[in-house]
Amino acid sequence: MSRINSAAQLEELRKDILSKRDPDKTCIAICSGMGCHGLGNDMVISALEEEIKKQDLENKVDIRVTGCHGFCEKGPILVIYPEEICYMEVTPEDAAQIISETILGKKVIDRLIYTDPNTGEKAVHQFEIPFYKNQTQYLISYNPKVDPKSIDDYLANGGYSGLSKALFEMSPEQVLEEVKKANLRGRGGGGFPAGRKWETARNAPGEEKYVIVNGHEGEQGAYMDRAIFTGNPHLVLEGLIIGAYAIGSHQGFIYTRHDTPQLKKNIDIALAKATEYGLLGENILGSGFNFNVEVHFDVGIFVSGESSALMSSIEGKNPEPRPKYIRTSVRGVWDMPTNLNNVETWANVPQIINKGAEWYTSIGTEKSKGTKLISLSGNIVNTGVVEVPFGTTLRELVYDIGGGVPNGKKLKAIHFGGPMGGSIPEEFLDTPLDFDELAKLGAPIGAGGLLVLDEDTNMVEKTRFFLDFLANESCGKCVPCREGIRQMAKILTNISEGNGKEGDIELLEEIAEVAGTASLCALGKTASDPLLSSLRYFRDEYEARIK
Amino acid sequence: MKEILLQIDGKQVKATEGMTVLEAAQSVDIFIPTLCHHEKLEPYGGCRLCIVEVEVNGWTKLVVSCVYPVEENIIVRTRSEKVDRMRKMILELLLAHAPNSLQLQAFAKEYGADKDRFEKEASFCIHCGLCVRYCAEVKKKHAIGFVNSGARREISFIPEIAAKECNDCKECFELCPTSYLQAVFVLTKALAFP
Numbered sequence: 001m002s003r004i005n006s007a008a009q010l011e012e013l014r015k016d017i018l019s020k021r022d023p024d025k026t027c028i029a030i031c032s033g034m035g036c037h038g039l040g041n042d043m044v045i046s047a048l049e050e051e052i053k054k055q056d057l058e059n060k061v062d063i064r065v066t067g068c069h070g071f072c073e074k075g076p077i078l079v080i081y082p083e084e085i086c087y088m089e090v091t092p093e094d095a096a097q098i099i100s101e102t103i104l105g106k107k108v109i110d111r112l113i114y115t116d117p118n119t120g121e122k123a124v125h126q127f128e129i130p131f132y133k134n135q136t137q138y139l140i141s142y143n144p145k146v147d148p149k150s151i152d153d154y155l156a157n158g159g160y161s162g163l164s165k166a167l168f169e170m171s172p173e174q175v176l177e178e179v180k181k182a183n184l185r186g187r188g189g190g191g192f193p194a195g196r197k198w199e200t201a202r203n204a205p206g207e208e209k210y211v212i213v214n215g216h217e218g219e220q221g222a223y224m225d226r227a228i229f230t231g232n233p234h235l236v237l238e239g240l241i242i243g244a245y246a247i248g249s250h251q252g253f254i255y256t257r258h259d260t261p262q263l264k265k266n267i268d269i270a271l272a273k274a275t276e277y278g279l280l281g282e283n284i285l286g287s288g289f290n291f292n293v294e295v296h297f298d299v300g301i302f303v304s305g306e307s308s309a310l311m312s313s314i315e316g317k318n319p320e321p322r323p324k325y326i327r328t329s330v331r332g333v334w335d336m337p338t339n340l341n342n343v344e345t346w347a348n349v350p351q352i353i354n355k356g357a358e359w360y361t362s363i364g365t366e367k368s369k370g371t372k373l374i375s376l377s378g379n380i381v382n383t384g385v386v387e388v389p390f391g392t393t394l395r396e397l398v399y400d401i402g403g404g405v406p407n408g409k410k411l412k413a414i415h416f417g418g419p420m421g422g423s424i425p426e427e428f429l430d431t432p433l434d435f436d437e438l439a440k441l442g443a444p445i446g447a448g449g450l451l452v453l454d455e456d457t458n459m460v461e462k463t464r465f466f467l468d469f470l471a472n473e474s475c476g477k478c479v480p481c482r483e484g485i486r487q488m489a490k491i492l493t494n495i496s497e498g499n500g501k502e503g504d505i506e507l508l509e510e511i512a513e514v515a516g517t518a519s520l521c522a523l524g525k526t527a528s529d530p531l532l533s534s535l536r537y538f539r540d541e542y543e544a545r546i547k
Numbered sequence: 548m549k550e551i552l553l554q555i556d557g558k559q560v561k562a563t564e565g566m567t568v569l570e571a572a573q574s575v576d577i578f579i580p581t582l583c584h585h586e587k588l589e590p591y592g593g594c595r596l597c598i599v600e601v602e603v604n605g606w607t608k609l610v611v612s613c614v615y616p617v618e619e620n621i622i623v624r625t626r627s628e629k630v631d632r633m634r635k636m637i638l639e640l641l642l643a644h645a646p647n648s649l650q651l652q653a654f655a656k657e658y659g660a661d662k663d664r665f666e667k668e669a670s671f672c673i674h675c676g677l678c679v680r681y682c683a684e685v686k687k688k689h690a691i692g693f694v695n696s697g698a699r700r701e702i703s704f705i706p707e708i709a710a711k712e713c714n715d716c717k718e719c720f721e722l723c724p725t726s727y728l729q730a731v732f733v734l735t736k737a738l739a740f741p
């Protein structure tokens with residue numbers, strides 16, 4: 001492959017790729033996300049390949065191993081194109097029947113299609129299944145259509161057209177303005193306007209400027225970023241390059257987990273391919289813009305996802321948060337202006353440039369625009385990753401998409417944001433998904449991990465679990481965090497075991513105030529949030545265990 | 548260097564750009580309690596005891612003075628009901644580990660901190676990092692470091708380096724705010740059971 005040297009050449013290549021593809025050719029897209037992978041999709045893939053070979057169908061049927069489709073509960077999942085027949089919980093033993101009956105015989109295998117556990121209704125196609133039907137997908141929609149190792153697949157689906165538009169039709173200032181107008185808010189937890197952060201980094205003095213993809217995603221029950229990044233690394237990379245152009249950065253970093261080999265492999269391939277195609281490196285697409293990316297891995301501690309700790313880690317130091325009051329967008333990696341956004345934030349950028357801020361702001365609520373990836377877990381029928389517009393109510397998320405609470409149990413609470421998030425009771429189920437609305441209630445969206453808790457949940461025990469986790473995952477540098485969490489966890493263990501004392505709740509609140517105010521970084525500052533929200537709504541459970 | 552005017556406890560203070568609030572206060576003999584601060588070392592911001600109230604354009608916030616840079620016209624209050632509450636709790640949390648530290652006891656008296664508030668876990672170390680940072684920044688030997696994270700964090704001499712360097716130095720021992728013997732013990736342990 002020779003380098004692409006202009007916007008026109010990129011479009012020519014895209015046309016060329018599409019002309020060689022027959023949209024009516026049968027293609028089996030097999031999910032290879034974390035869930036399906038764990039459920040043994042490898043064996044399904046080999047069985048299908050073998051069967052295709054046996055039936056001499058190698059030229060008639062393609063197999064595409066893709067990123068996460070989202071419906072982890074029902075894995076291994078596959079979708080047969082062009083009909084979009086969706087089979088679930090597929091085993092290697094099903095391979096022969098799938099090829100002979102569905103691929104050759106054009107007949108649907110009844111036992112492999114989706115059956116609604118509540119109504120008994122069946123659905124053959126992906127777009128008829130409530131789990132998918134009730135979503136609005138702009139980011140994860142690529143996943144079944146793209147082999148993450150194939151840049152051509154991404155190009156065939158319109159990939160890198162946003163970058164081309166930014167480089168050749170827009171000035172860096174215009175790109176920045178568009179992102180600001182779109183009111184893209186950071187998806188990593190804070191919900192801070194990305195455009196404003198970009199602007200700060202752009203205007204801050206510094207010989208070099210850096211941009212970072214935070215792909216650390218350490219909170220329990222959150223696996224949205226991995227779904228997007230593993231499944232479609234080019235989408236994130238395209239967003240990053242556009243951001244670098246707007247900010248005036250020529251060096252980017254991808255910071256991600258050391259324990260996800262599949263993600264690493266896909267990122268490495270994506271970077272190599274993008275460089276080969278001239279989408280990365282010197283003189284990108286012949287525009288004169290230079291930009292390189294380096295990949296860094298964490299050292300296996302939760303706090304390394306905190307932005308300043310992450311930057312220390314990139315510098316080769318301990319991942320300890322920095323005690324500085326100057327923002328990292330002004331002074332970050334090696335004291336240079338550094339703009340950090342998480343995976344999902346970057347993934348939103350190409351479509352904002354492609355379709356414009358006006359389109360983007362038509363989705364969502366007044367102050368939270370676009371869609372949000374949410375991972376559903378806990379006591380919910382349909383575990384998985386979903387994408388919905390902001391403004392979708394929690395009820396729609398849990399019942400219409402999530403299928404409700406299993407085993408006929410009642411819903412007790414929704415917990416958002418993992419170990420630094422909060423829980424709200426069932427009565428708030430009609431609250432729309434919105435950064436500010438949920439933060440007001442004490443359950444900020446965080447990165448988007450939604451944990452459903454049924455009536456049997458012990459809220460004291462759940463809070464103890466989170467604090468116990470943080471007691472070890474804090475870096476241990478500052479006293480309010482290290483010692484405060486240690487003592488709060490101890491008191492909660494006592495209460496949980498029935499050894500609580502009069503005054504324990506008040507002491508917990510006192511420590512929480514100090515940890516929340518005096519800690520060095522966001523981990524310590526928000527470590528007591530699950531405690532405070534559960535004291536706000538479920539105080540009686542604490543009291544009952546003390547008396 | 549640009550001169551910066553600020554107010555600390557009602558006093559007009561002249562500082563220069565790049566100074567911290569703690570340094571500005573110390574320059575006019577206003578006392579702010581610290582445990583992890585040392586003039587020869589980079590600001591660390593670990594103990595959080597030097598927390599103060601800062602008013603910027605009418606907004607009051609609590610900041611840690613050893614790392615907060617001076618800014619024009621800010622108003623600093625080194626004591627307030629809330630500041631004292633923070634310091635009291637920080638001291639109580641630390642006294643669970645080092646109840647006999649004279650320095651902690653003196654501060655505890657000032658802030659009404661109860662040394663028995665939390666169950667004792669006498670590890671002596673309060674993780675101020677003075678020994679670790681002194682060895683790294685001043686001596687440039689890195690003979691002692693932190694190991695582990697969170698509640699399990701502790702100081703540890705690196706036997707290979709300590710065996711060569713520490714006998715003739717031991718300058719870090721005197722920096723320890725809780726006990727000289729603590730460092731001696733940790734060093735001996737590292738050398739005897741590497």
